[in-house]
Amino acid sequence: MELAVISGKGGTGKSSVTAAFATVGERLVVADCDVDAANLYLIFNPEHNNEQVYIGGHKAVVDHTLCTLCGICEGYCRFDAIKEINGKIVISETSCDGCFFCSRICPMNAITMVRSDKSRMYSGSFRNGIMVYGRLAPGEENSGKLVSMVRDEAKRVATEQGVPVILLDGPPGIGCPVISTVTGVDRMIIVTEPTMSGLEDLKRVFEVARKFTGKVGIIINKCDLNHAMADRIEGWCTAHGASLLGRLPYDSRVTEAMVAGRSVTEMFPDAEISNIIKDIWNNLSTNGK
Amino acid sequence: MKIAVASGKGGTGKTFVATNLFNVLSRRGEAVTLTDCDAEAPDDLLFFRAEKVSETEVTHQVPVINKDACTWCGRCSRWCNYNAIFYVPAAKVIEVIENLCHGCGACTFACNSGAITEKPVLLGKVTKFMTDGGSKVVEARMKVNEMSPVRIIKEAIKESGEDGVVILDAPPGTSCPFIQTVDKADNVLLVTEPTPFGLSDLRQSVETLREMKKTPAVIINRSDIGDGSVAEYLAKENIPLLAEIKYDPAIARVYSEGKLVTDEIPALTSLFEDMADKIIEGYGTGSNQR
Ligand code: SF4
Ligand code: SF4
Numbered sequence: 001m002e003l004a005v006i007s008g009k010g011g012t013g014k015s016s017v018t019a020a021f022a023t024v025g026e027r028l029v030v031a032d033c034d035v036d037a038a039n040l041y042l043i044f045n046p047e048h049n050n051e052q053v054y055i056g057g058h059k060a061v062v063d064h065t066l067c068t069l070c071g072i073c074e075g076y077c078r079f080d081a082i083k084e085i086n087g088k089i090v091i092s093e094t095s096c097d098g099c100f101f102c103s104r105i106c107p108m109n110a111i112t113m114v115r116s117d118k119s120r121m122y123s124g125s126f127r128n129g130i131m132v133y134g135r136l137a138p139g140e141e142n143s144g145k146l147v148s149m150v151r152d153e154a155k156r157v158a159t160e161q162g163v164p165v166i167l168l169d170g171p172p173g174i175g176c177p178v179i180s181t182v183t184g185v186d187r188m189i190i191v192t193e194p195t196m197s198g199l200e201d202l203k204r205v206f207e208v209a210r211k212f213t214g215k216v217g218i219i220i221n222k223c224d225l226n227h228a229m230a231d232r233i234e235g236w237c238t239a240h241g242a243s244l245l246g247r248l249p250y251d252s253r254v255t256e257a258m259v260a261g262r263s264v265t266e267m268f269p270d271a272e273i274s275n276i277i278k279d280i281w282n283n284l285s286t287n288g289k
Numbered sequence: 290m291k292i293a294v295a296s297g298k299g300g301t302g303k304t305f306v307a308t309n310l311f312n313v314l315s316r317r318g319e320a321v322t323l324t325d326c327d328a329e330a331p332d333d334l335l336f337f338r339a340e341k342v343s344e345t346e347v348t349h350q351v352p353v354i355n356k357d358a359c360t361w362c363g364r365c366s367r368w369c370n371y372n373a374i375f376y377v378p379a380a381k382v383i384e385v386i387e388n389l390c391h392g393c394g395a396c397t398f399a400c401n402s403g404a405i406t407e408k409p410v411l412l413g414k415v416t417k418f419m420t421d422g423g424s425k426v427v428e429a430r431m432k433v434n435e436m437s438p439v440r441i442i443k444e445a446i447k448e449s450g451e452d453g454v455v456i457l458d459a460p461p462g463t464s465c466p467f468i469q470t471v472d473k474a475d476n477v478l479l480v481t482e483p484t485p486f487g488l489s490d491l492r493q494s495v496e497t498l499r500e501m502k503k504t505p506a507v508i509i510n511r512s513d514i515g516d517g518s519v520a521e522y523l524a525k526e527n528i529p530l531l532a533e534i535k536y537d538p539a540i541a542r543v544y545s546e547g548k549l550v551t552d553e554i555p556a557l558t559s560l561f562e563d564m565a566d567k568i569i570e571g572y573g574t575g576s577n578q579r
Contacts, residue, residue: 174431175436259516
């Protein structure tokens with residue numbers, strides 16, 4: 001069974017909740033799909049048993065000794081990546097989408113496509129199972145493909161070791177990497193917070209999520225920040241058929257535990273928040289079987 | 290002057306800083322624009338009363354293949370680097386998978402039989418608003434179920450113009466959307482929190498910005514939670530610390546209601562006024578003191 005924890009926006013405490021889930025039950029496989037800002041490894045400190053190179057995309061590079069400044073490439077690039085500056089064709093690395101178009105049409109064959117190979121995928125064991133995570137090199141695109149690679153590896157080790165549950169920590173937002181995270185999962189958990197923006201972002205991510213599975217549950221984190229707003233979100237959930245899994249209090253010990261490299265359920269097993277998280281997890285992992 | 294307000298990870302308070310900074314500058318009568326570049330989760334407008342001024346649709350050109358004119362040469366699908374053309378000549382199947390298409394135009398050029406035309410597909414919208422205070426807010430909003438916000442962000446920054454101070458509320462992370470936003474900025478402010486997650490993301494943002502030859506300044510939010518490792522890192526790397534904002538449930542509460550602390554809490558108002566002064570003076574001196 002694959003469960004994905006997502007959030008629509010960052011900072012709702014999604015990774016801390018995931019870390020807690022990952023340490024309250026049986027051994028499992030945890031996959032950090034937030035490849036753009038992988039964080040969970042800081043709490044789990046996995047051994048790096050396995051490192052793989054991920055080829056993210058390509059960038060166009062001009063060979064100035066061959067270029068005759070014909071300007072054809074500049075006219076065709078739809079990403080505004082090519083400009084002639086001071087008698088030289090310059091391709092902006094940040095704008096190039098890696099589509100290969102210019103390299104195919106350059107009459108002098110002066111443009112080559114260079115692979116970006118700085119991104120990595122790691123997997124290794126941690127204290128309650130196996131962890132798989134990716135690190136996207138800065139400025140890379142196609143994080144969705146790296147997410148798929150992380151998920152494939154997670155499934156492979158889960159099967160190999162006979163571990164039934166895979167827990168995915170998803171990226172923020174609603175774009176490609178999120179869709180790669182939630183496609184085909186059995187359950188989704190959206191962690192939100194009781195703020196106006198929390199509700200707005202919840203609406204958008206829920207719209208994406210429900211296209212993939214009917215089993216979407218909501219957790220409202222840090223409820224004491226604004227109980228009235230938490231009630232409003234709860235009301236929205238009822239009205240839209242989103243099941244509320246639970247409300248978590250704001251507890252500064254979550255941060256305290258993080259600083260110590262542990263989850264809140266490990267460090268403060270008797271805290272109210274830990275008990276609620278345990279209940280939610282037990283429900284999720286038994287209902288899913 | 291364009292200032293990007295960014296954070297390696299979401300939720301450190303980047304929107305909080307961007308909206309309040311904008312608010313104090315606007316109140317002073319400065320020419321200031323707030324551009325919400327977090328097109329996947331645009332929230333800035335929730336904090337203002339503002340009227341819509343104009344709206345631009347952002348589209349890209351996606352191929353339309355006329356099967357009758359297709360000679361089954363397969364060139365378009367070979368030229369497409371994103372596997373967006375599903376091509377099975379034996380079964381006489383050729384289809385564009387619009388979700389995978391980046392609108393690069395390679396296939397249209399590749400087709401020698403005139404079988405490919407193009408149509409615009411909506412990616413999102415850029416909307417301009419005027420606040421009660423008479424300042425401009427530009428919002429980039431990606432359509433739900435689209436894959437990449439990059440084109441919408443670029444358009445929003447273009448629409449923001451060059452007048453006065455433009456505050457860019459950047460998307461989280463350090464991948465393409467972030468790069469597109471900070472690339473256009475003269476200064477970058479990174480908002481972080483003093484936790485291991487915060488530090489790890491801050492490091493990644495700083496390294497990325499340095500590769501782009503940009504030097505950020507940092508704001509530590511909820512500075513009294515967590516540990517001292519972020520401050521140590523800043524001192525060691527000689528990165529200016531522009532402000533520290535302590536954790537206060539009152540801040541969280543005001544924010545959660547879609548209000549601005551610079552309207553509600555005097556202490557925070559002066560903190561943001563100071564921050565605005567420093568930014569306008571180009572960070573001033575001695576800002577790395579603790
Ligand atoms: S590869 Fe595509 S996006 Fe990059 S410079 Fe060439 S035409 Fe432009
Ligand atoms: S426009 Fe580019 S990405 Fe889209 S189908 Fe054609 S070749 Fe592929």
